[in-house]
Amino acid sequence: MNFYTTILGSGAALPTGGRHCSAQMLNINGFRLLIDCAEGTQLRMRECHQRLQSVNTILISHLHGDHCFGLPGLLSTLHLCGRTDELTIVCPTGLQEALDTLFSITGNHIDYHINYIELQHTDGRVCCIENKHCLVEAFPLVHTVPTYGFKITEKPRGKNRPRTYAYCCDTAFDPRIATYVEGVDLLCTECTFANELASLAEQRLHLTAGQAATIATQAGVGQLLLTHISARYKDPSILLQQASQVYANTLIAADGDIVEVKTKNENSVPKRIDNENDEHGAEKNLLLKKEKV
Numbered sequence: 001m002n003f004y005t006t007i008l009g010s011g012a013a014l015p016t017g018g019r020h021c022s023a024q025m026l027n028i029n030g031f032r033l034l035i036d037c038a039e040g041t042q043l044r045m046r047e048c049h050q051r052l053q054s055v056n057t058i059l060i061s062h063l064h065g066d067h068c069f070g071l072p073g074l075l076s077t078l079h080l081c082g083r084t085d086e087l088t089i090v091c092p093t094g095l096q097e098a099l100d101t102l103f104s105i106t107g108n109h110i111d112y113h114i115n116y117i118e119l120q121h122t123d124g125r126v127c128c129i130e131n132k133h134c135l136v137e138a139f140p141l142v143h144t145v146p147t148y149g150f151k152i153t154e155k156p157r158g159k160n161r162p163r164t165y166a167y168c169c170d171t172a173f174d175p176r177i178a179t180y181v182e183g184v185d186l187l188c189t190e191c192t193f194a195n196e197l198a199s200l201a202e203q204r205l206h207l208t209a210g211q212a213a214t215i216a217t218q219a220g221v222g223q224l225l226l227t228h229i230s231a232r233y234k235d236p237s238i239l240l241q242q243a244s245q246v247y248a249n250t251l252i253a254a255d256g257d258i259v260e261v262k263t264k265n266e267n268s269v270p271k272r273i274d275n276e277n278d279e280h281g282a283e284k285n286l287l288l289k290k291e292k293v
């Protein structure tokens with residue numbers, strides 16, 4: 001069975017031609033979790049051949065625009081396209097009020113039920129979703145507004161050990177993060193700045209490449225995936241280089257990448273979404289046929 005993430009956007013703060021802002025679709029054996037939803041995410045889903053109505057649950061790390069400004073548009077499109085299935089949104093406190101206010105003032109109406117799970121804990125890892133596909137836990141990060149990381153564990157499949165994925169974006173360096181993501185198979189963290197900009201990272205509560213890799217080392221993860229890349233890095237190889245010096249098994253995300261969550265002794269090699277001949281390409285063709293919206 002499949003457990004993989006499709007990177008819809010891998011950029012920090014400002015969308016650029018090459019990178020859209022944060023959003024990724026995690027597929028856990030058919031269950032679809034959208035993680036963050038920056039401006040333009042619904043278009044990115046179409047471009048990356050993700051059926052809009054297929055999203056089961058949305059996880060929002062924090063309320064900065066580059067992580068959630070795509071939500072009103074996506075939620076509204078789901079309504080216009082006739083969604084009846086309930087949608088769960090896990091997010092920091094305040095998002096429901098903001099969206100309800102926006103929809104009410106603008107006279108937009110959402111017919112399907114949205115089940116908000118608002119987070120406000122300041123310590124430890126808490127379970128926010130558990131179903132037959134996966135367990136999702138949230139843990140606090142250190143950023144300028146309340147921010148949560150997520151750990152997603154698939155439900156056991158036969159004799160195989162359940163695989164785990166964690167997402168940490170946005171955050172400053174904090175030794176507690178390594179305890180929250182200890183031993184995960186694939187860790188996706190923000191990597192906004194190169195090591196030379198450590199003081200800027202500290203001031204804005206973001207990670208440098210070296211710090212992201214230090215978390216991966218301390219946590220003993222299987223593989224590290226860097227995302228939330230500052231628009232200043234047209235060529236992000238410096239970030240990969242600096243992180244790899246601390247933690248060798250590091251990948252850097254590009255928009256459109258598909259990265260599989262594999263057990264620790266197998267490594268993932270990202271695939272680009274436009275490859276028609278791989279298994280995801282076959283799925284894409286199937287989805288395009290089914291897509292009605």
Ligand SMILES: [Zn+2]
Nearest residue numbers: 012013066170
């Ligand atoms: Zn951000």
Ligand SMILES: [Zn+2]
Nearest residue numbers: 062064143170
């Ligand atoms: Zn932020």
